[in-house]
Amino acid sequence: MSKKIFSGPFLLFIICGTIVPLGVITFYGITDRSGAFTLENITAITTGEHMEALLLALGLALISTVICLVIAFPLGLILKDSKLGKKGFMVFIFILPMWMNFLLRTMAWQVLLERNGIINQVLGLIGLPDLNIINTPTAVVLGMVYDYLPFMILPIYNALIKIDKNVIEAAYDLGAGYRQVLQKIIIPLSVPGIVSGVTMVFVPSLTTFAVSNMLGGGKVNLIGNIIEQEFTASSNWNLGAGLSLVMMIFIVISMAFIEKFDRNGEGNII
Amino acid sequence: MKKIKAVVLILIMAMSLTLLTGCGGKKSEGENGTLYVYCFGDYFDPELQQDFEEATGYKLIVDLFDTNEEMYPVVKNNTADYDVICASDYMIEKLLSEDLLAEINYDNVPNADNVMDNVKPFMEEFDPGMKHSLPHTWGTYGIMYNKTMVNGAIDSWNVLWDEQYKDQIVMPNSMREGYMIAAKKLGYSMNTTDEGELSAMTDALIEQKPLAYSFANDSAREIMIGDSAAMAVITSGEVIYSKEYNENLEFVIPKEGTEVWTDCWAIPKTAKNKEGAEAWINFMLSKEVAETNFEYLTYAIPNKEIADLIDEPVLNPPEDVLAKCETLRNLGSDVDAVYSKYWKKYKAD
Numbered sequence: 001m002s003k004k005i006f007s008g009p010f011l012l013f014i015i016c017g018t019i020v021p022l023g024v025i026t027f028y029g030i031t032d033r034s035g036a037f038t039l040e041n042i043t044a045i046t047t048g049e050h051m052e053a054l055l056l057a058l059g060l061a062l063i064s065t066v067i068c069l070v071i072a073f074p075l076g077l078i079l080k081d082s083k084l085g086k087k088g089f090m091v092f093i094f095i096l097p098m099w100m101n102f103l104l105r106t107m108a109w110q111v112l113l114e115r116n117g118i119i120n121q122v123l124g125l126i127g128l129p130d131l132n133i134i135n136t137p138t139a140v141v142l143g144m145v146y147d148y149l150p151f152m153i154l155p156i157y158n159a160l161i162k163i164d165k166n167v168i169e170a171a172y173d174l175g176a177g178y179r180q181v182l183q184k185i186i187i188p189l190s191v192p193g194i195v196s197g198v199t200m201v202f203v204p205s206l207t208t209f210a211v212s213n214m215l216g217g218g219k220v221n222l223i224g225n226i227i228e229q230e231f232t233a234s235s236n237w238n239l240g241a242g243l244s245l246v247m248m249i250f251i252v253i254s255m256a257f258i259e260k261f262d263r264n265g266e267g268n269i270i
Numbered sequence: 271m272k273k274i275k276a277v278v279l280i281l282i283m284a285m286s287l288t289l290l291t292g293c294g295g296k297k298s299e300g301e302n303g304t305l306y307v308y309c310f311g312d313y314f315d316p317e318l319q320q321d322f323e324e325a326t327g328y329k330l331i332v333d334l335f336d337t338n339e340e341m342y343p344v345v346k347n348n349t350a351d352y353d354v355i356c357a358s359d360y361m362i363e364k365l366l367s368e369d370l371l372a373e374i375n376y377d378n379v380p381n382a383d384n385v386m387d388n389v390k391p392f393m394e395e396f397d398p399g400m401k402h403s404l405p406h407t408w409g410t411y412g413i414m415y416n417k418t419m420v421n422g423a424i425d426s427w428n429v430l431w432d433e434q435y436k437d438q439i440v441m442p443n444s445m446r447e448g449y450m451i452a453a454k455k456l457g458y459s460m461n462t463t464d465e466g467e468l469s470a471m472t473d474a475l476i477e478q479k480p481l482a483y484s485f486a487n488d489s490a491r492e493i494m495i496g497d498s499a500a501m502a503v504i505t506s507g508e509v510i511y512s513k514e515y516n517e518n519l520e521f522v523i524p525k526e527g528t529e530v531w532t533d534c535w536a537i538p539k540t541a542k543n544k545e546g547a548e549a550w551i552n553f554m555l556s557k558e559v560a561e562t563n564f565e566y567l568t569y570a571i572p573n574k575e576i577a578d579l580i581d582e583p584v585l586n587p588p589e590d591v592l593a594k595c596e597t598l599r600n601l602g603s604d605v606d607a608v609y610s611k612y613w614k615k616y617k618a619d
Contacts, residue, residue: 033603049618110489115498135484218443218485221617232339233445234610235603 028241041242050226050243057222058250060137061205064144065152068201069194071145072152076193077186080160091157095150102147106214109143110134113215135217143211148204152197159193160186199254207247223247300329305546307332308341308352310533313406314554315566322553328546345370348540354547359532360446362403363396363600371402372537378548379404381555388589389572392530392597403534404551407569409506410530410587410595411447412523414491416516419500427455427524429501431474436481440493440502443485445613446598447529448475451503454526461599465608472612476619494519505531506584507569521584527594532572 032038044050079090097105112119113134120130133139163186171181209224216222223243230240300323311334319330333350335341338361344350345365357365365371376382382404389408390400397403415424419438430439430451442448450460452471462468483499490502495515504512509521535554537547553559557575564571570585580586587595601609 049614052618111492111496114493114496115483116496117498213443214489217483218441218617219482225617226614229445229614230610232337234606235339235342236607236610 025241025244028237029245030242032238033236041239042245044239045243045246049221050223053221053223053226054246056137056220057206057224060141060144060220060222061202064141064148064205065198065202067141067145068149068152069198071149072156072197073190073194075153076156076160076190079157091154094153097146098150103210103214105147106143106211109139109146110214113139113142134215135219137216137220139215140212140220140222143215144201144205144208147211148201151200151204155193155196155200156190157193159190159196163189195257199257203251203254206250300327302327303543303546304329304331305354305543305550306350306352307354307356307550308344308350309334309356311336313356313533313567315562318553318559318562321559322550325553326546326549328543328549330550345538348538351540351542352538353541353543354535354537354550356406356533356535357403358598359392359396359534360598360600362534362536365536365538366397366402367600370539372539372541372544373401374404374537374551375544375548378545379552379555381552384555384557384560384573384575386572386574386577388592389530389532392532392592392595393534395597396599397534403536404555405572406533406535406554407507407563407567408530408532408572409570409585410523411442411450411503411505411528412521412584413501414494414504414509414512414519414521415501416494416497416499417518417520419497419518424501424520424522425525427451427526430503431455431478431481433481435500437483438500439478439482440490440499440504441478441482441485442490442503443487445609447503448613448616449609450529450596450598451475454524454528457526460529460596461601463601463605468608468612472616475616479616479619507567509584510568510582523584523587523591525594527591527596530592530595530597532597 029041030037030039032040045054075094082090111117113131114120115130115132115134117134123130133142167189168181168185171185176184207224209222209228212220212222212225213228227240227243227247230236230243234240305328307330309332319332322328323330333352335344338358341355341357342361342364345352345355346368362371374382385405389405392408393400393403393405413424413427413429420429421434429435430441442451446460449468449471452458452474453460453462453467456467456470456474458464458467458471462471484493486493486502490504491508491512493499494502494504495512497516497518504521506521506523509519512519535551537544537551541547554563555573557573560571560573560576561579563569564576564579570580577586
């Protein structure tokens with residue numbers, strides 16, 4: 001009894017922070033403005049504009065995730081093998097940007113990338129051609145990678161440093177080369193970290209609207225932008241909620257994915 | 271013993287809950303009670319808060335929001351008891367249509383006489399008789415352009431369709447303002463409910479889209495100040511600020527006419543301190559306060575007493591320009607849904 005009582009606050013949090021909002025979203029999603037039951041808000045995802053925005057969001061999220069993975073995995077290996085004895089400091093450097101609000105960091109990119117922004121002014125000074133990626137999907141991917149990279153680095157790094165050194169040494173002793181050790185030992189043992197990192201980059205990239213609004217200049221229309229538009233400018237909460245429910249399906253899929261690979265929870269940040 | 275522990279824990283939890291809720295609750299009361307104001311962020315000089323408290327004896331609590339749409343559910347569901355709110359024209363109309371606003375007792379607002387006459391016809395459209403709202407700021411939409419980056423006179427919305435400015439134009443990232451531009455270009459009303467006209471406007475906007483550098487609302491002025499685009503559709507309120515930072519910028523109200531917007535003070539029916547709310551509106555309409563706010567915001571304030579102070583002509587457009595302007599009307603959620611459908615088609619194209 002006395003121990004159970006400590007779970008009270010968490011129970012309260014789960015009810016108020018998860019179950020109730022989910023219920024409200026579902027209610028809005030399956031009703032129309034008058035409150036009558038309808039599935040139209042959910043099937044609306046199949047209409048041209050919504051499908052296009054969803055596919056674009058999926059594509060950009062996928063590209064961002066792959067880029068993050070390609071950057072983060074070798075970085076994790078370098079950090080793991082670094083003999084500096086200052087691994088903690090290196091990891092700290094990579095998560096330092098997370099201390100600043102991500103909207104501010106995205107806005108900073110906007111200022112940097114603008115046609116007459118800082119990057120182009122510097123390029124102009126040294127006689128190089130302008131970089132015109134602002135208001136294109138490229139800028140949005142750049143923003144996503146910059147914002148979410150720490151979420152990929154941390155779990156991968158955590159999984160890598162947990163690998164028993166003796167296992168790797170034993171492999172070398174038995175005549176394996178570096179490539180074989182990487183393929184047969186390091187990568188398989190870091191899968192939980194990779195899966196966790198992939199989910200933590202893919203899901204927020206898929207649903208973002210702030211990054212695409214700021215760096216896409218309103219030209220890159222992702223499903224997140226459509227949902228945001230429905231909730232704000234159009235004041236159509238029902239359609240917004242219905243589309244959000246569809247997005248949740250993608251989240252559930254990635255959760256199932258994580259569950260499959262990451263049974264031991266080794267890839268968790270903490 | 272266990273029971274006592276449980277009771278203590280529950281007490282602690284209850285206390286922490288009241289602490290949490292206490293944050294948004296009442297602080298010390300003023301001698302005449304407390305006045306709750308719900309307003310757009312940074313929409314009056316914060317120093318006025320103390321002046322008002324000293325002048326009237328009310329304790330003032332100001333909560334902020336960013337958009338009308340954010341404010342609407344709060345007022346509609348009465349989740350917080352606000353005594354006075356700030357809202358835009360079409361939102362006043364929407365709140366009125368749902369019977370959420372109280373009539374203002376003009377006896378308590380003698381400064382209502384200061385309201386400029388040329389703003390009144392626009393207010394009459396969304397609030398007949400101006401019974402429920404009084405203006406805080408007003409302005410128009412127009413084209414801000416960089417003198418050094420354009421050829422010839424800029425005086426028409428058609429310039430946004432001019433191929434030579436490809437990738438040089440910042441368009442508004444909001445639905446009704448986007449359609450306003452197309453409506454004025456094509457000679458329709460910006461409040462049209464005709465689907466054929468809506469479709470034609472969408473086609474015109476789609477035709478314009480390849481020329482746009484970006485779609486932006488608040489960041490448009492920064493793009494212009496930074497010389498990153500030749501022209502932007504922007505509200506006249508940004509003119510003084512932008513010119514201060516970039517002397518090459520000019521602002522024009524296109525000859526086809528444009529949208530006149532008015533942000534107003536209104537009192538929700540649920541207000542607990544209606545007299546305080548009227549005192550606040552009266553305070554805001556006084557000469558000194560209007561002057562302070564104009565200098566702070568650089569948005570035009572429709573107050574007769576400070577008309578001479580506003581030396582930027584576009585902030586006080588002449589009669590013949592205003593005659594071609596319209597105010598944004600609330601079209602109802604069904605028409606909004608149709609607009610939204612076409613707008614998404616435009617954004618996806």
